[in-house]
Amino acid sequence: MNVIAWNCRGLGNVKAVPCIKDLVRVYKPDILILIETLCNNNKIFSLKYSVGFDHHFSVDCIGRSGGLAVLWRNSAHCSITSYSLNFINMSIQDPIKGPWRLTAFYGYPEHGRRRNSWDLLRSLHTQSDDPWCIIGDFNDHLSSFDKRGGPDRPRWLIQGFQEAVTDCGLTDLPLIGYQFTWFKSIGTSHAKEARIDRALCSAPWQNLFPHNSLQTLVAPMSDHTPLLLQHDPATWRTPHNSFRFNNSWLIEPDLSHYVKDNWSYYPTSNIVTKLNYCVEDMKLWSKANHPHFNQRKMQLKNQIETMRASNDATDNPRLLELQNSLTNLLLQEDVYWRQRSKIYWLKDGDTNSKFFHCTTSSRRRKI
Missing domain, CATH: 3.60.10.10 (Endonuclease/exonuclease/phosphatase)
Known part of the structure; x- marks a missing residue:
């Protein structure tokens, strides 16, 4: 518990x-x-x-x-x-x-x-x-x-x-x-x-x-x-995150150009190898072009923890800047899902569940 x-x-x-x-x-x-x-x-x-x-x-x-x-x-x-x-x-x-x-x-x-x-x-x-x-x-x-x-x-x-x-x-x-x-x-x-x-x-x-x-x-x-x-802390295990293609990427014209430009540079030994290289490139592209709130939140939290552990944290104005950045990021994430859910889902009390995310994402897939 x-x-x-x-x-x-x-x-x-x-x-x-x-x-x-x-x-x-x-x-x-x-x-x-x-x-x-x-x-x-x-x-x-x-x-x-x-x-x-x-x-x-x-x-x-x-x-x-x-x-x-x-x-x-x-x-x-x-x-x-x-x-x-x-x-x-x-x-x-x-x-x-x-x-x-x-x-x-x-x-x-x-x-x-x-x-x-x-x-x-x-x-x-x-x-x-x-x-x-x-x-x-x-x-x-x-x-x-x-x-x-x-x-x-x-x-x-x-x-x-x-x-x-x-x-x-x-x-x-x-x-x-x-x-x-x-x-x-x-x-x-x-x-x-x-x-x-x-x-x-x-x-x-x-x-x-x-x-x-x-x-x-x-x-x-x-x-x-x-x-x-x-009460009984569970041992943390690094999760294995397999690649998932986001259908919303299909409406991004930059991705198709990015894949076409890189495809000719992949090894020609077999199609599976080329697809693996393509997956890695799409991961890099998604990190640079799509919001990753969880990753950014963890970065800010780690920076705050590191700074608080130092001896000069109390009089360092950088700590307050990091806290404000984390606050703004949480607000941005909340607004992001409110907009994608047509506002009334979150306003009426739906929890931030997997079903909620799938539902709010379906609108964009239908465009």
Whole structure:
């Protein structure tokens, strides 16, 4: 099972939904947790259909702050047990591992209410004896190394959060990837970073999922990075992509000229060899003449990860440029499919499925 938790800082932003669609498309989470949605249930209801989830539950924002939402698939076997403005408690009925508890948490952002967050954490601990995992934006640090730049964190705040975590019998899951999940003023001399988004788990939950992993993802908007929690991470295997001829290429006059010009230069030993050379040339032609959003997105994400891993990333304005480029690319991809689908498919909530792509592509094949 995969869980994504992200403080998205508002779903009203036109850039937010394409970012969420990309996260869901790439990592295929069973449960999606959104923090600081800054919207009401109607927006979450619409988002559920846009990203292809079966169920949702949301806590509306108050004024211009707050808002929590959870979206999940049928495969998650999830049910809501309790909630407030700062948490959503879920019971997961795993058919193999048995029942366990997942909590989406949003700590009070005000310094003067930190003790309220710690007391809330202790209160949640007493609500169930099931194996427990709590994930979200805690707005707290567990050590002085959780912050870089700006003034030092007061020691009493760090110690208070440590005591609350210890009282609840929780363990901080190690983070894979970039170690800071929040940033401010990136690209300037006043840049600050901190790890305030995390996942905590009880010992029984750790025993239930001994191979779990928690990693940071790349999202071009919001000042928080998404977290991906995997219970049993699958080993990545490089997919074998066989060649597929796109019928829409037939309306491109440049391709026929390109193939005719190169055909005479292929070896004349047999037709199969010539066709193999022709396939390789068509692959190169398609890369240069057709949009490859996934490839470009991966390039930008890798560049962001590489730059964030360097020591001078916080005051490098190039990082902000890469994030803006990724945001614009996601918007372009969304507009591209909206146009090809005559707009109303995506507007009415069709998921970005294989059937959807085949349907939207059929119009162009008929021209």
